[in-house]
Amino acid sequence: MTPASGNETNSYQIGDYAETYRTFSQDVPERFNWAYEVFDRWGDDANDPGKVAMVWLAPDGVTSREITFRELSERSRRVANALTGLGAKKGDRVFVMLHRVVEWWEIVLGCMRAGLVPVPGTTLLTAKDIAYRIGVSEASIAITDAENLTKLESVRGECPSLQETVVVANGSDGPSNYESLLGAASPELAHPNNLSSDPLMIYFTSGTTGNPKMVLNTHASYPIGHITTGRFWLDNRPSDLHWTLADTGWAQAAWTSFFGPWNMGAAIFIWDQRDRFSGARVLDVLAHFPITTFFAPPTAYRMMVQQDLSEFTPRALRHTVAAGEAVDGEVIDAWRAGTGLHIWEGYGQTESTLMAATFPGMAHKPGSMGVVCPGFELAIVDDDGNELPDGTVGEIAVKTTPNRPVGLFPGYWRDQEANAKAFRGDWYFTGDLATRDEEGYFWFLGRGDDLIISASYRIGPFEVESALMEHPAVAEAAVVAKPDPVRGQIVKAFVEVTEGTVTSDELAAELQAHVRSVTAPYKYPREIEFLDDLPKTVSGKIRRNELRRRERGS
Numbered sequence: 001m002t003p004a005s006g007n008e009t010n011s012y013q014i015g016d017y018a019e020t021y022r023t024f025s026q027d028v029p030e031r032f033n034w035a036y037e038v039f040d041r042w043g044d045d046a047n048d049p050g051k052v053a054m055v056w057l058a059p060d061g062v063t064s065r066e067i068t069f070r071e072l073s074e075r076s077r078r079v080a081n082a083l084t085g086l087g088a089k090k091g092d093r094v095f096v097m098l099h100r101v102v103e104w105w106e107i108v109l110g111c112m113r114a115g116l117v118p119v120p121g122t123t124l125l126t127a128k129d130i131a132y133r134i135g136v137s138e139a140s141i142a143i144t145d146a147e148n149l150t151k152l153e154s155v156r157g158e159c160p161s162l163q164e165t166v167v168v169a170n171g172s173d174g175p176s177n178y179e180s181l182l183g184a185a186s187p188e189l190a191h192p193n194n195l196s197s198d199p200l201m202i203y204f205t206s207g208t209t210g211n212p213k214m215v216l217n218t219h220a221s222y223p224i225g226h227i228t229t230g231r232f233w234l235d236n237r238p239s240d241l242h243w244t245l246a247d248t249g250w251a252q253a254a255w256t257s258f259f260g261p262w263n264m265g266a267a268i269f270i271w272d273q274r275d276r277f278s279g280a281r282v283l284d285v286l287a288h289f290p291i292t293t294f295f296a297p298p299t300a301y302r303m304m305v306q307q308d309l310s311e312f313t314p315r316a317l318r319h320t321v322a323a324g325e326a327v328d329g330e331v332i333d334a335w336r337a338g339t340g341l342h343i344w345e346g347y348g349q350t351e352s353t354l355m356a357a358t359f360p361g362m363a364h365k366p367g368s369m370g371v372v373c374p375g376f377e378l379a380i381v382d383d384d385g386n387e388l389p390d391g392t393v394g395e396i397a398v399k400t401t402p403n404r405p406v407g408l409f410p411g412y413w414r415d416q417e418a419n420a421k422a423f424r425g426d427w428y429f430t431g432d433l434a435t436r437d438e439e440g441y442f443w444f445l446g447r448g449d450d451l452i453i454s455a456s457y458r459i460g461p462f463e464v465e466s467a468l469m470e471h472p473a474v475a476e477a478a479v480v481a482k483p484d485p486v487r488g489q490i491v492k493a494f495v496e497v498t499e500g501t502v503t504s505d506e507l508a509a510e511l512q513a514h515v516r517s518v519t520a521p522y523k524y525p526r527e528i529e530f531l532d533d534l535p536k537t538v539s540g541k542i543r544r545n546e547l548r549r550r551e552r553g554s
């Protein structure tokens with residue numbers, strides 16, 4: 001489909017995995033701009049000039065509209081001209097904090113065309129978060145909506161780099177109004193002929209183990225690297241309508257609500273849901289719209305399988321995937337029992353494209369994040385970068401020599417300390433712990449800081465959380481190490497119970513006994529604390545570091 005699309009086969013699925021992995025390659029041209037080379041080509045198809053790029057659903061869950069590739073192409077050219085008209089120059093950062101509105105996709109495409117670097121942020125950010133992100137990225141333009149403008153303005157004095165604020169809002173006028181700027185901008189824009197190595201976008205890490213770091217991706221790393229995401233894992237085709245449950249401030253939006261599906265010419269489905277997440281409402285949308293492929297984080301699947309799936313009939317759904325954290329086997333089984341569909345797991349980071357997955361068309365092992373993705377070389381290593389035998393707990397590392405994977409980021413922007421820690425010898429150290437079995441399947445255990453060592457036993461929190469999740473009273477669980485004078489550390493669990501469940505000492509004892517019955521006895525949580533809400537990052541990941549600090553009293 002593009003000069004950078006890698007090997008073509010007769011099937012969209014991975015087929016013979018070993019052969020595909022052996023022969024797979026991705027060519028990176030010296031100059032490349034995905035908006036022109038890939039996105040615009042889908043709109044230029046003479047056989048389908050009205051090809052739909054997006055189906056957008058309003059917050060009410062009823063009102064919808066279709067947007068074509070040609071419409072987004074024309075609007076994004078105006079965005080590029082409008083932003084450069086405000087004085088933005090190639091390489092300048094543009095902080096973008098919007099809900100799931102069509103304008104977000106126009107802006108990211110427009111920045112790509114103009115050589116500007118979008119810095120997405122979720123609307124859940126606090127004023128302090130906003131000041132930090134604008135400050136360290138030195139963004140010169142900020143784009144937000146009327147609802148979040150107050151937060152931005154409250155810290156504007158702390159953001160010396162910020163020159164212009166653009167507001168996406170109806171009813172306001174003036175030079176800072178998004179629609180006014182676009183109306184005055186030309187839809188004509190020449191190809192920038194930029195280098196593939198030029199900066200493309202900056203996402204901030206989840207901040208699960210410290211202050212969020214800036215992950216810089218280039219015009220080659222994300223767009224070209226995500227061909228494997230869209231083709232092999234999402235199993236997308238030009239006839240598909242793909243839906244991803246992801247906030248625009250989370251890198252998953254770039255993964256599977258932008259590059260992955262659009263690489264394959266699939267349309268994306270976007271619901272600008274702003275209420276508290278509801279599994280029942282998500283199932284209702286899947287029942288009423290012709291969505292064929294679907295991504296959700298494990299937390300969302302956990303909430304959906306608590307619904308009565310016997311009443312659920314999806315309109316067109318054929319393929320479902322998950323990433324972000326490992327999916328509990330109980331959730332996979334419940335989803336398959338209720339829908340007939342498997343949840344195909346994947347693994348990657350803000351720092352990369354897809355690195356491992358259970359690919360459709362090949363054997364899967366529920367609970368495993370799968371095998372290494374074509375284009376990457378992964379290993380389980382010790383702290384010195386020595387590869388460890390199968391079945392041994394170690395850190396997931398990416399081989400960077402002699403050939404650096406296309407989908408791996410070049411480094412943390414302006415953070416030499418983080419880069420020195422992450423890039424050592426021939427490897428990029430992911431910070432994630434796992435094991436690999438004799439068939440090459442990887443099994444995620446947790447972040448390196450999450451590992452619990454109790455009386456010399458090494459315990460991954462996910463193992464205990466999975467056991468807890470099998471109990472009908474548990475809605476979510478997070479497990480951390482608590483200092484202990486005898487064992488060094490003990491396992492402590494924080495538990496959210498299902499609706500209607502009454503917490504008690506008796507329930508805690510029942511959960512402890514349950515874990516002892518389904519996993520190795522030494523792994524059971526010696527303490528259980530019930531919480532109404534587990535602390536989470538803006539991307540929905542549990543903040544175990546916050547829970548650990550509570551236990552350390554710091």
